[in-house]
Amino acid sequence: MRIIRGAAFSDINQILALIDVFVRQGLLLSKTSYQLSQEINDFLVCEDDDKVIACVALKKFSESLAEIRTLAVNPDFQGLGIGRDLVLNLIKTSPDSSIKNIFVLTYEEMFFAKLGFLKIDRNSLPEKIWTDCVYCSKHDDCDEIAMILSL
Numbered sequence: 358m359r360i361i362r363g364a365a366f367s368d369i370n371q372i373l374a375l376i377d378v379f380v381r382q383g384l385l386l387s388k389t390s391y392q393l394s395q396e397i398n399d400f401l402v403c404e405d406d407d408k409v410i411a412c413v414a415l416k417k418f419s420e421s422l423a424e425i426r427t428l429a430v431n432p433d434f435q436g437l438g439i440g441r442d443l444v445l446n447l448i449k450t451s452p453d454s455s456i457k458n459i460f461v462l463t464y465e466e467m468f469f470a471k472l473g474f475l476k477i478d479r480n481s482l483p484e485k486i487w488t489d490c491v492y493c494s495k496h497d498d499c500d501e502i503a504m505i506l507s508l
């Protein structure tokens with residue numbers, strides 16, 4: 358059976374294994390087990406017969422602004438609508454009704470455009486969101502596309 362649910366500490370190793378392939382391709386920022394344990398409440402996972410096959414997180418930056426991050430679907434399960442279901446669930450189940458805008462930094466422009474995200478100038482995002490970028494190898498040469506969804 359396939360379900361989407363909030364992530365638990367016991368999912369951390371499976372999430373690390375899931376994102377590893379995309380981290381190595383430069384598509385996602387790497388995470389340590391410690392970082393994930395600090396952020397686990399921000400995550401939803403999709404589980405298929407007890408195996409974590411996809412994940413996503415929502416990180417709040419201010420009263421009204423949040424970021425979708427660490428979105429990954431196991432390659433064997435891509436193209437089945439799981440990425441879309443996860444993002445829609447994340448938005449729908451967020452306990453925080455003060456969030457008005459959700460942004461993403463991504464190479465997957467088409468995927469997010471289909472969910473209603475619009476392309477924006479990266480520099481229009483608040484400076485503090487770039488703090489995580491110091492951990493990225495592309496820090497000085499970022500080519501990700503910034504997109505935003507207004508709720």
Ligand SMILES: CC(C)(COP(=O)(O)OP(=O)(O)OC[C@H]1O[C@@H](n2cnc3c(N)ncnc32)[C@H](O)[C@@H]1OP(=O)(O)O)[C@@H](O)C(=O)NCCC(=O)NCCS
Pocket residue numbers: 379384385426427428429430431434435436437438439440441442461462463464465467468471
């Ligand atoms: C991007 C990703 C999450 C998409 O997940 P997915 O489960 O394969 O996507 P879905 O099946 O839910 O696709 C939803 C729609 O987007 C489209 N889509 C998905 N990926 C696409 C792509 N790369 N290019 C164009 N369209 C795409 C699908 O065709 C589908 O369109 P439809 O509604 O017309 O049928 C997945 O490919 C992935 O994990 N990529 C690697 C990690 C990554 O880049 N994450 C994003 C970081 S922000």
